[in-house]
Amino acid sequence: MIIQFYIYPLDWLGELFNSFYNIVLTFAFVLGAISLFQVHGKKIIAQTSGWGYNLVLLVSLTVTLIFGLFVFPEKGQPVDAGTAFDWIFNNIFTPLCSTTYSLLAFYIASASFRAFRARSAQATVLLVTAFLVMLFRVPLGEYIWHSLPWVGQFDITAFIDDWIMGGFNAAGQRAIMLGASVGLVSISLKILLGIEVSYLGGND
Amino acid sequence: MLQKLAELDKRWIFLALAVVVILPLVFPLGLPVEPGQMSRKFYERIEALPEGSKVCMSFDYGPGTEIECQPMASAVLKHLFRRRCRVVCITLLPDGSMLARRTLEQAAAECKAVYGEDCVYLGYKNGGEAVLRNMGENILNVFSTDFYGKDLSSMPIMKDTVNWDSFALVIDWSVGRPGVADYVRIVGGQYHRPILAGTTAVTAPEAYPFVNAGQVEALLGGLRGGGEYEVLAGIKGGRACRGLEAQSTAHFFVAFLIILANVIYFADKRKKIGRGSGERRR
Numbered sequence: 001m002i003i004q005f006y007i008y009p010l011d012w013l014g015e016l017f018n019s020f021y022n023i024v025l026t027f028a029f030v031l032g033a034i035s036l037f038q039v040h041g042k043k044i045i046a047q048t049s050g051w052g053y054n055l056v057l058l059v060s061l062t063v064t065l066i067f068g069l070f071v072f073p074e075k076g077q078p079v080d081a082g083t084a085f086d087w088i089f090n091n092i093f094t095p096l097c098s099t100t101y102s103l104l105a106f107y108i109a110s111a112s113f114r115a116f117r118a119r120s121a122q123a124t125v126l127l128v129t130a131f132l133v134m135l136f137r138v139p140l141g142e143y144i145w146h147s148l149p150w151v152g153q154f155d156i157t158a159f160i161d162d163w164i165m166g167g168f169n170a171a172g173q174r175a176i177m178l179g180a181s182v183g184l185v186s187i188s189l190k191i192l193l194g195i196e197v198s199y200l201g202g203n204d
Numbered sequence: 205m206l207q208k209l210a211e212l213d214k215r216w217i218f219l220a221l222a223v224v225v226i227l228p229l230v231f232p233l234g235l236p237v238e239p240g241q242m243s244r245k246f247y248e249r250i251e252a253l254p255e256g257s258k259v260c261m262s263f264d265y266g267p268g269t270e271i272e273c274q275p276m277a278s279a280v281l282k283h284l285f286r287r288r289c290r291v292v293c294i295t296l297l298p299d300g301s302m303l304a305r306r307t308l309e310q311a312a313a314e315c316k317a318v319y320g321e322d323c324v325y326l327g328y329k330n331g332g333e334a335v336l337r338n339m340g341e342n343i344l345n346v347f348s349t350d351f352y353g354k355d356l357s358s359m360p361i362m363k364d365t366v367n368w369d370s371f372a373l374v375i376d377w378s379v380g381r382p383g384v385a386d387y388v389r390i391v392g393g394q395y396h397r398p399i400l401a402g403t404t405a406v407t408a409p410e411a412y413p414f415v416n417a418g419q420v421e422a423l424l425g426g427l428r429g430g431g432e433y434e435v436l437a438g439i440k441g442g443r444a445c446r447g448l449e450a451q452s453t454a455h456f457f458v459a460f461l462i463i464l465a466n467v468i469y470f471a472d473k474r475k476k477i478g479r480g481s482g483e484r485r486r
Contacts, residue, residue: 015341018334025330077353079302079327081309089302094267097299101268105454109221110214113461117469127462135459137428139235140452157240170412177413 036061064088129168133160210468217461224457228449235452237445242415243432246400246422249373250280255288257372258365262387263307264378265404266299272404273377275430275444278307280375280402283437285315290361291323292371294347296335296382301328305351320359327351332382336390340368368395375400384411388419402429427451 004014040054067085072078078085118124135141136156146152190196239247253259261281265273284291295304308325317323326347329335338346343365349355356362364370374397376387384401391397398421403411405426414420424433428451430444 014337018331018337021334022329022331022338025334029330077351079305079351081305086302093299094270097267098271105225106218106221109454109458109461110217112458113212113214113217113465116462116465118466119469127466131459131462134455138452138455139237139431139448140233140456142238143235157238161240161242165409165412166416169409170416173410174413 033061033065129164132156133164136160206468206471209464210472221454221457224453225450228453229446232446233449233452235449237431237435237448239432239436242422243424243429243436246280246424247283247433247436249398249400249421250283250287250289253284253287253289253372257287257289258361258370259284259289259291259373259375260368260371261291261293262374262376262378263293263295263300263304264297264376264383265303266297266379267303269379269404270303271443271447272426272430273379273402274303274307275427275442275447276402276424276433277377278311279430279433279437279439279442279444280424281307281311282315282439283433285311285317285322286437288322289372290321291317292361292365293323293325295328296332296386298328298330301351320354321361324356324359324361325351326356333386333390336386337394340390340395342367343370368397371397373398373400375402377402379404379407383407384414384420388414392419 001014001017004010004012004017037058040058043054044051044058064085067083067088068078072080072083072085076083080086116127116130118127136145137160142157145156187196191199261277263273263277281291291308293304293308295301305325308323311317312319312323326343327350329346331338335346344356344362347356350359368374368391374387374391376384376399378384378401384399384403387399387401392399399419400422401411401414401420402424403426405428408423408425408429411420411423411425415423424430427444427447431442431448434442434445
């Protein structure tokens with residue numbers, strides 16, 4: 001895959017391995033489902049603590065799978081509007097996902113009250129930056145800012161976009177990205193050269 | 205008093221936040237939404253597309269983040285249809301497949317876009333980056349039928365659609381992996397297609413280096429990005445604009461909590477210092 005990236009005549013090699021990758025990935029779905037049944041099935045049989053949740057997971061998986069694979073109109077698809085699978089997706093899966101994601105807001109509010117303190121100079125910088133981004137990147141904040149005498153003429157949104165997000169934030173993100181990429185190259189080389197073998201299993 | 209506040213049960217915070225979020229949804233404040241530079245750049249990029257241009261749009265978000273990504277996807281789709289552009293939609297996330305269908309069907313119905321001529325939905329294919337790489341060779345090798353199982357080769361929109369070179373623009377709505385980084389690496393890096401992106405507010409900071417480098421031409425971030433685009437596209441009473449008011453009050457509430465927590469912290473610290481110096485004097 002790496003070679004074909006640099007040598008164009010070997011492009012077919014990349015295409016071929018990509019196809020292999022897709023096939024392996026498809027089988028991974030099947031393996032994943034089997035593994036789920038094995039792991040959770042064992043817990044249900046042994047009735048370990050919280051086995052009810054394991055049961056809910058397996059029942060949900062089976063029911064969705066059955067409706068997704070077998071129950072749909074003769075001249076249609078399981079994903080068509082109005083099918084049982086569509087109903088499960090819209091009325092069970094979507095609200096559950098939205099609820100889980102929305103819970104974050106409550107935990108952020110609680111955590112900000114419990115933990116966000118100006119204990120050091122660094123924490124104060126973080127606090128002030130968070131304040132600016134949080135308050136003045138929403139319509140209410142912008143409205144209040146522009147109503148202020150003198151400072152209200154200064155374009156706070158452009159400052160946040162250009163300096164904080166496009167400047168300090170982008171520089172930090174780039175550093176993280178470069179660091180992670182160098183780490184990835186190094187670990188890949190270790191695997192290719194046989195130095196790193198822990199992925200094969202065993203103790204080290 | 206401050207001590208009592210410091211020990212406040214977190215359930216009171218949860219309740220107050222719920223009230224702060226619900227109130228503006230029930231009684232809208234009518235706050236103005238002013239489009240920023242980035243949203244304008246996004247809008248102008250689409251305005252500059254010639255009529256009939258083909259755009260690939262990827263819906264790489266799930267139901268959890270739908271509230272942030274769907275409004276911008278919907279607004280941009282409607283704008284593209286009004287500009288008489290043709291849109292080929294895909295998704296690299298299994299969760300996104302039904303959401304993309306719903307968004308496309310609604311926008312197409314509203315703008316009277318004809319399925320198969322003005323738009324098509326190819327559905328989900330697993331493999332992330334590998335799918336993008338294969339689409340660079342031949343799209344019909346990756347997707348032989350559309351999301352509804354119809355043959356693609358008979359559709360007018362797919363007649364001259366071969367690979368990434370067939371698209372004037374690629375737009376990705378994403379929340380992580382697969383997402384903007386994959387598009388930058390494959391579609392931008394290897395096939396040199398211009399990319400626009402929209403992400404959740406949480407993931408937008410990660411995409412900024414790509415914007416600065418010009419690898420992503422413009423970026424819409426979170427509900428705000430969606431709201432700004434709704435204003436630019438002239439969509440009245442859009443989902444993002446309504447949500448932005450609730451987000452505004454929630455942000456102010458969190459800011460109030462942070463201030464309150466710091467007031468308690470410094471008052472406590474001062475008290476401890478006073479007590480310490482008193483003990484030393486004794």
